[in-house]
Amino acid sequence: xxxxxxxxxxxxxxxxxxxxxxxxxxxxxxxxxxxxxxxxxxxxxxxxxxxxxxxxxxxxxxxxxxxxxxxxxxxxxxxxxxxxxxxxxxxxxxxxxxxxxxxxxxxxxxxxxxxxxxxxxxxxxxxxxxxxxxxxxxxxxxxxxxxxxxxxxxxxxxxxxxxxxxxxxxxxxxxxxxxxxxxxxxxxxxxxxxxxxxxxxxxxxxxxxxxxxxxxxxxxxxxxxxxxxxxxxxxxxxxxxxxxxxxxxxxxxxxxxxxxxxxxxxxxxxxxxxx
Numbered sequence: 001x002x003x004x005x006x007x008x009x010x011x012x013x014x015x016x017x018x019x020x021x022x023x024x025x026x027x028x029x030x031x032x033x034x035x036x037x038x039x040x041x042x043x044x045x046x047x048x049x050x051x052x053x054x055x056x057x058x059x060x061x062x063x064x065x066x067x068x069x070x071x072x073x074x075x076x077x078x079x080x081x082x083x084x085x086x087x088x089x090x091x092x093x094x095x096x097x098x099x100x101x102x103x104x105x106x107x108x109x110x111x112x113x114x115x116x117x118x119x120x121x122x123x124x125x126x127x128x129x130x131x132x133x134x135x136x137x138x139x140x141x142x143x144x145x146x147x148x149x150x151x152x153x154x155x156x157x158x159x160x161x162x163x164x165x166x167x168x169x170x171x172x173x174x175x176x177x178x179x180x181x182x183x184x185x186x187x188x189x190x191x192x193x194x195x196x197x198x199x200x201x202x203x204x205x206x207x208x209x210x211x212x213x214x215x216x217x218x219x220x221x222x223x224x225x226x227x228x229x230x231x232x233x234x235x236x237x238x239x240x241x242x243x244x245x246x247x248x249x250x251x252x253x254x255x256x257x258x259x260x261x262x263x264x265x266x267x268x269x270x271x272x273x274x275x
Contacts, residue, residue: 003082003116011046013108014039014139015093016100016132017161017243017273018236019198020205022183023176030147031176033131034185034205036154038141039104041163041271042093046105048112051086058089067106070129075113078121082113094267096169098237100132107136123149132237141275143188155191156198156275160252161243162224164259165267166216168240175238178212195247199232202245209238217242223262228255 022034056068063069068087075082087109093101106129114121114137123134127149134151135144143152186205192198210221217235220242224233229251230244246252249272256270 003080003113005048005050005083005085007049009048009112011048011108011112013044013046013089013093013101013105013136015042016104016136016237017041017163017241018098018207019245020186020188020202020234021207021209021237022185022205023179023208024145024185025182027147030127030131031179032146034143034145034183034188036141036143036156036188036202037100037132037135038156038159038273038275039136039139040273041161041269042099044093044101044105045090046108047088047090048085048109050083053084055086056089057086059091067102067130067133068109071106071110071133074121074125074129075110078119080113080117080119094165094241096171097165097241098170098235098239099241100136100237103130103132104136106130107133107139110137111139123151141273143190145185152190154188154275155193156273157192157195159273160246160249161271161273162228162230162246162252162255162259163236163241163243163267163269164220164224164263165241166214166220166263167266168214168216170213170239172238175209175212179208183208195231195245199245202232202234207235210235213239220263220266223259224255227262228258230255 019036024032126133127147224244232245
């Protein structure tokens, strides 16, 4: 199949937020996970057009061997005649923040290719590009487990969410290397209509990487728990971004304004996520 990309294509690539993240064991080189992922609040912009050679630019710099490059190679290995392309990524999602920026970019690129070709890609293969690539490829609120390829859609109530990034870069590889033990799986429901039920299960599951997090991250989580009307506070992915979930917009906005004063040098965002 030949793809024509003479016209410029612009994609919106949202952040991935892990409401909970358990590591249950290891399968070869890959870890078995249990997580709920939602998308939104912060977005990258991806621009794609034909070129004389493949090139991936992130905020103007060439990035070799990134998730997009791996995705381009994956597409061509599927006998899809993808011409040389330039991919320009305008980063708004902070890197090393547990928000899946690179894998979200890859997942959204692959979903675009899938939509225009009608070809569905294999989730197990996409997980080899990155554990978060399959969930970003699907692009909806999901429970995901195994190495990231076992995915189940989940229905959630509206989530009024606060994000606080304490300007710490966490390497995913380094954080996984710190793991010393594995948790016991919490079985999530496929539908949550009540926010209390959801936050109770999130509390049970937690995030297995918090115990290895920087003290600044722990402080932010504790501040969200103690100094605002949050229903639940945690860290997304392997960090460093922390989040709070609130029952309404008023509580969210009040906390946003409060933490902007408490942490003037941290990045703070807020928004509403709907399933």
